Amino acid sequence: MSELHLSRLGCRVGIGAVTACLTISLTLSRPACAQWSGSIVQADSLFASGRVSAAESLYYAASSARPRDPAARAALGRYLASRGALRIGAVLLEEARQFGGDTASIARSLAPIYESLGDYRSLATLPHSPLSGAQQARVRWLVSHPPVLEFPDSVMRIPYKPLMDGSGLGVITIGVGERAVSAVIDPRLTGVEVRGPLTKRRREFRAFGDDSSGIVAIVPELHIGDVTLTNVPAVLNPAAGRKPGRARAEVALGLDVLRRLAPTFDPAVDTLTLRRSGAVAQNMVGTHMPMVLDDQGLRFVFDGRWETMSSKDSAKLLTTRRWTLDAKRGLVVLE
Secondary structure (H helix, E strand, C coil), X not given: CCCXXXXXXXXCCCHXXXXXXXXXXXXXXXXXXXXXXXXXXXXXXXXXXXXXXHHHXXXXXXXXXXXXXXXXHHHHHHHHHHCCCHHHHHHXXXXXXXXXXXHHHHHHHHHHHHHHHCCHHHHHCCCCCCCCHHHHHHHHHHHHCCCEEECCCCEEEEECEECCCCCCCEEEEEEECCEEEEEEECCCCCCEEEEHXXXXXXXHCEEEXXXXXXXXXXXXXXXXXXXXXXXXXXXXXXXXXHCCCCCCCCEEECHHHHHHHCCEEECCCCEEEEECCCCCCCCCCCEEEEEEEECCEEEEEECCEEEECCCHHHHHHHHHCCEEEEHHHCEEEEC
């Protein structure tokens, strides 16, 4: 991913972005505003088709040429946040709002970014918030009771059972309070979903009310091996475990829950490795595939096209080969 060099953020635009900027600047057949609007549409199209590097160059070029244009600023912010640069993406989206961007649209983009960052104070004061009343009540509670991660060792390995049917990456055993339960790691999901009979144990959760996704709640303590997460946002969904295509498990974890721990999945030895630093070596051996982790789950570029977990090809890859989620660099590293 190119480093950012916009406004006061102080990084540099890559050569590809400069080239794209010069190429577009020499196109004089349209007014400048329409010209740069078209470049954003083109960048979106390139990104959707899996040409991530070319799309990135256009996003940077458009925002560099028109640094106070809210559409260009927001497009780059959304792109960078989806590739793992959450804080920079949030800053760019906030600036797009200051420059006159659509407040409601920007709020829809910022809400999941703030939640991934654990920035509940910003989420609680977000103008035109898209959150339901129950979600807003939970956010206000989290401002004064923020989640905490306890990770006693630098690296931890836990057993997991790979799933080959596309219903998830694998199943692990976790602790919800003092209770050991099965949890499926579902890359189509964001957050934590408590399913089936476990949802009836309401005293083990802090509930804030219902919305379209289920009962908005907090898990006071969630244990993954020796890792402890406190005050974890969750949804209680009694019917979820009975839905077709979903693995039978009492809890489902989105990859966003594990992203900051740079997880490595090794189905050959049924082992999941987590890292306290959330960092892996930049020269890690393997195929470095651009990835996106957003409200649609995990997608990555393989053989020039985007793959999702609904694809048989991706399910086969991620449940038969060792791979690492390097969210800080926006990559899936396939060994």
